[in-house]
Amino acid sequence: MQLFYNPSLDNSFKQFFFPSEESKHILKVLRKKEGDILHITNGKGYLFKAEILDADIRKCKAQIISVEKSIPKRYSLHLAVAPTKMNERYEWFLEKATEIGIDEITPVICEHSERKTIKLERMERVLQSAMKQSLQTHLPRLNPAVSYKEFMSQKLSGLKFIAHCDEGEKMELKRRVAADKDIIILIGPEGDFSKTEIDFAYTKGFVPVSLGNNRLRTETAAIVACTTVSIINS
Numbered sequence: 001m002q003l004f005y006n007p008s009l010d011n012s013f014k015q016f017f018f019p020s021e022e023s024k025h026i027l028k029v030l031r032k033k034e035g036d037i038l039h040i041t042n043g044k045g046y047l048f049k050a051e052i053l054d055a056d057i058r059k060c061k062a063q064i065i066s067v068e069k070s071i072p073k074r075y076s077l078h079l080a081v082a083p084t085k086m087n088e089r090y091e092w093f094l095e096k097a098t099e100i101g102i103d104e105i106t107p108v109i110c111e112h113s114e115r116k117t118i119k120l121e122r123m124e125r126v127l128q129s130a131m132k133q134s135l136q137t138h139l140p141r142l143n144p145a146v147s148y149k150e151f152m153s154q155k156l157s158g159l160k161f162i163a164h165c166d167e168g169e170k171m172e173l174k175r176r177v178a179a180d181k182d183i184i185i186l187i188g189p190e191g192d193f194s195k196t197e198i199d200f201a202y203t204k205g206f207v208p209v210s211l212g213n214n215r216l217r218t219e220t221a222a223i224v225a226c227t228t229v230s231i232i233n234s
Helices: 021-028 087-100 120-133 147-153 195-203 220-233
Strands: 001-004 015-019 035-042 045-052 059-070 076-081 103-111 159-163 182-187 207-208
Touching: 001 120, 021 159, 076 087, 076 220, 087 103, 087 120, 087 220, 147 195, 159 220, 182 220
Parallel strands: 001 035, 076 103, 076 182, 159 182, 159 207
Antiparallel strands: 015 059, 035 045, 045 059
């Protein structure tokens, strides 16, 4: 199944038009024609089945013939991950986390962060592509980048964990995670969190966790955390 994305759709729509670029892709690349059936999601849990009415390469018209709403998950996962020095590594994390299952991502700028700016539009496209490729109907929420202090000043609810390399007593994440709970996990930059940041997290109710015996890159640590939560909830 080929999945398309249209965030403006809702279950009140009867007919709609694909934009020019997507119309061209549907008709020229995929060689779809009038009467063919397409599947579209709005990224909010809905799957629409639509029939092509007018195969116009500039403005392909389709009619919705059925709508399904996916069953909401019993938990949510929010990863706050420091941007990596190389953009490609962060984009890889976004892609794989979307495929595995994540609800929200916040890029957090830390004391040891080498990269302090990100391209949200590009990252949003990565999320959309991964959602479509993995045939999911929920698009993860990508928040603007914020400083560590700004992130911590928010009202954060659920189970809260921080994964860091500093010495001290830490239990493995898989032994801390509980099923059917909202979860927030902090993942630091290449240089790890500073001691001040770690101590501040403790005052905010974050529990230190280990992701294994090996020292992991930022993006790898984020994927391990995402996978662990997914398995616990499977």
